Amino acid sequence: MTCGDVKSLAGNYLDEELPEELQTRVQRHLLKCPGCAHEVSSQSMAITALRSACTVSTPGEEFIQSALSRLTLELDLVSKLPPAPGQLVLGIGRE
Amino acid sequence: MTRHADGDEYWVDRVRQGDGAALELLFRRYVNRVFGFAHAMLRNREEAEEVVTDTFIRVFRFAADVRGQGSFESWLLRIARNQCLDRLRRPRLLTLPLETLADSARLLTPVDEMDQTALRYLVEQALDQLPEDYRTALILRDVQGLSAREAAEVVGKGETAFRSLHQRARKALRDALQAGEDEENE
Numbered sequence: 614m615t616c617g618d619v620k621s622l623a624g625n626y627l628d629e630e631l632p633e634e635l636q637t638r639v640q641r642h643l644l645k646c647p648g649c650a651h652e653v654s655s656q657s658m659a660i661t662a663l664r665s666a667c668t669v670s671t672p673g674e675e676f677i678q679s680a681l682s683r684l685t686l687e688l689d690l691v692s693k694l695p696p697a698p699g700q701l702v703l704g705i706g707r708e
Numbered sequence: 709m710t711r712h713a714d715g716d717e718y719w720v721d722r723v724r725q726g727d728g729a730a731l732e733l734l735f736r737r738y739v740n741r742v743f744g745f746a747h748a749m750l751r752n753r754e755e756a757e758e759v760v761t762d763t764f765i766r767v768f769r770f771a772a773d774v775r776g777q778g779s780f781e782s783w784l785l786r787i788a789r790n791q792c793l794d795r796l797r798r799p800r801l802l803t804l805p806l807e808t809l810a811d812s813a814r815l816l817t818p819v820d821e822m823d824q825t826a827l828r829y830l831v832e833q834a835l836d837q838l839p840e841d842y843r844t845a846l847i848l849r850d851v852q853g854l855s856a857r858e859a860a861e862v863v864g865k866g867e868t869a870f871r872s873l874h875q876r877a878r879k880a881l882r883d884a885l886q887a888g889e890d891e892e893n894e
Contacts, residue, residue: 624875659882660850665824666831667851669744672757680761681735685728688768 614642619649627657716780723768735764738781741852742788748847749792751832759795763788782861789844789862796840834884842877849874 619642625631626639643650716737722730742763746756766787835843841863848859860870 624871624878655886656878656882659885660878662827662831662885663835663846663850663881666828667748667847669740669851670747670753670756671740672743672760676757676760677736677739680739680757680764681732683761684731684735684764684768687765688723688731689726 614638616642616646616649619643619646620652623653623656626653627660720768720780731764731768734780738784741781742784744852745785745847746788746792748851749789749843750795755795759788759791762791766791778861779858782858785848785862786864793840830885830888833888834881837884838877838880841873842880845870845874845877846881850878 619626619639622631622635622639626636629636631639643653716734719730719734723734739760743756743760746759746763747753750756750759763784767784835846838846844863845859848854848862849856854862856871856874857867859874860867863870863873865873
């Protein structure tokens with residue numbers, strides 16, 4: 614395996630998308646080639662920094678409810694989700 | 709749509725017929741994905757919420773066009789991306805973290821040893837230097853965890869072309885982070 618091979622496979626290697634045998638061959642090359650090892654590890658650290666800095670945000674339930682109300686109005690929709698099984702429905706005439 | 713998860717196509721048809729329950733089901737299924745993407749692109753919660761609402765309105769107003777656009781999720785994210793790009797082109801107020809960067813020289817030390825605010829600031833600075841398609845590729849693939857095929861659908865590229873773009877984006881991010889570190893060391 615050459616440095617050029619490793620360079621072209623680095624992304625797949627970091628994503629662990631290579632077949633096991635190829636993954637191992639890249640790993641062996643990295644152990645004996647400081648240049649490639651630096652290239653791959655610096656990319657790996659950049660990805661780790663990105664993932665750590667950009668934690669996935671989620672919207673609050675308040676926003677979800679208000680967005681659904683707006684969407685229902687704007688799209689002229691009518692029905693609501695039926696109650697989940699076992700959910701109590703309170704209404705006039707119920708005992 | 710050529711593919712759909714758990715009957716998305718069925719529920720899209722139901723929304724088209726005026727079924728609010730179907731809308732709620734689809735909205736709850738994908739709101740986190742669309743919001744997370746918009747928030748990562750815009751870094752502003754209120755704007756991300758507006759993008760989510762506008763995206764779903766557009767999708768269902770033009771639901772007839774959905775067929776042939778790939779998965780419903782890809783279609784949603786593609787519209788959300790366009791919405792984000794429109795907003796990024798407008799003049800925006802700069803929003804910088806209040807804390808100054810005290811120890812960015814430790815950029816490439818283990819992440820858990822670094823102050824999270826400083827790290828976020830450094831990464832945001834680095835991302836700002838990248839072309840938009842690089843940022844989108846990194847957010848879709850490395851932050852949101854889409855597969856290369858899914859992310860390729862969102863940006864309207866073939867999988868091979870997307871993989872190449874994503875690889876260039878990772879290297880550019882690495883270089884931008886290292887440049888930031890070098891500046892701090894000078």
